[in-house]
Amino acid sequence: MSIAAERLHSVNSKPVNSDGRFVLYWMVAARRPRFNFALQHAVERAQQLKKPLVVLEPLRLRYRWASDRFHRFLIEGMRANAAAFEGRAVTYYPFVESDVESKPGDDSLLAAFAETACEVISDDAPYFFYPAMVRAVAKRLPVRLSLVDSNTVIPMRLAERTFTVAHSYRRHMHRNVIQWLDQMPQADPLEGVSLPKLRQLPPSVTEHWERADLKRLLSPGGLHDLPIDHSVAVVETLEGGAASAQRRWTGFLEQGLGRYDQDRNQPDCDGSSQMSPFLHFGHISAHQLVRDVLASESWRPEKLGDAIGKNQGFWGTSLAVEGFLDQVLTWRELGFNMAVRHPDRFDNLRSLPDWAKKSIQETARDRRPYLYGLSELEEAGTHDPVWNAAQRQLRQTGRMHNYLRMLWGKLIYQWTESAEQSFEFMEHLNNKYALDGRDPNSYSGILWVLGRYDRAWGPKRPVFGSLRYMTSDSARRKLKLERYLRRFEG
Incomplete structure (x- = not known):
């Protein structure tokens, strides 16, 4: 199934190389195998071109606040992705940068992959270091680089104005959300997919960059040699990755959602979903959260109320579900509206x-x-x-x-x-x-x-x-x- 045009845009004017060896998905923000529009689009392009699909998931050292805490969470996500992609119609290549002084970094790795790729598809992430990174590499790539928005239920570039209060964005969401509930990402973009198998990775890649040894990196002391902040300790009680996110999400649906409106503001019981770290690192999709909470009440579109911008009464659900949807669809997407429309000031x-x-x-x-x-x-x-x-x-x-x-x-x-x-x-x-x-x-x-x-x-x-x-x-x-x-x- 093709993704909506509102979620896709090219960032360079390079052509698609139909003689390339594979389609490359550069997974940087939507780090998950499910409910992922970028992966879905990459699969579709590989099928159209009759080429293998390669997923490159890199982790760089050169980002502000890099620490054991974030590296461990992300590498746990890579381990989960490696397991999810095993035996499927994709070649998965995790890479963890180890030394920025003596070895070429992940941007050079991407360029080496792109030399023999048909095209490169990546995640549209309008925050932190991602926009500058994309601008820098787009000039170096010999093929088309396209970005796909998997962030928000309503495409983040759809709105033609900047919303300054939640009430006005909520009204915008109420007026538009039903259309996009009918255009959700596929739960499993690789289900039933058959693609040619890539027999060998490009020598220009394998001779200079080693596939990440995830088991070693996740062993005790595995991050010690990386030049990152080791004073920010790993959160041992919170494992990163799509599988961990799914387990926690299932637990919340079964045990926490029904009391969300009563418990989420009480620190003693802490009734929040605790999904924000997984959403931030792309280990779970907001689309899935919305789909699942609506399904939990057998919701139907006929239950929708008037689009007047109120935080209760629109969905025709319990107060708990209404409150949760408002957090995901209003407050979370409001931040992306500011980020995508004002990249120079959303974070200051x-x-x-x-x-x-x-x-x-x-x-x-x-x-x-x-x-x-x-x-x-x-x-x-x-x-x-x-x-x-x-x-x-x-x-x-x-x-x-x-x-x-x-x-x-x-x-x-x-x-x-x-x-x-x-x-x-x-x-x-x-x-x-x-x-x-x-x-x-x-x-x-x-x-x-x-x-x-x-x-x-x-x-x-x-x-x-x-x-x-x-x-x-x-x-x-x-x-x-x-x-x-x-x-x-x-």
């Missing part, structure tokens, strides 16, 4: 609305009740037990409870010298430790602290001005925190 203070910039400027000289440096914050060394617990959760588990992440950011803003410094600290701490950091949705959360996607609030307060005000005392009154605080008390 320039994305703030004018009222927020004005408020920040008006209170810039207000005296802060406390001032903390980055090291004090990183070590959870503040006077506030609730904030310290949230920071310890982030460091230890690679995630933070959603409500407490908002409080965490608000207090960093209150305890630092300026909005610029507070954003710098939030970005660093979040992206260094959070497994879902560096994502458009993650930046939405950080910048929401400073007014993005929010509105002006009154009365005006010192430091906060018109920004939404939050305190640990109000969190203690609103939330069940006893077990949470005991767990992360230090």
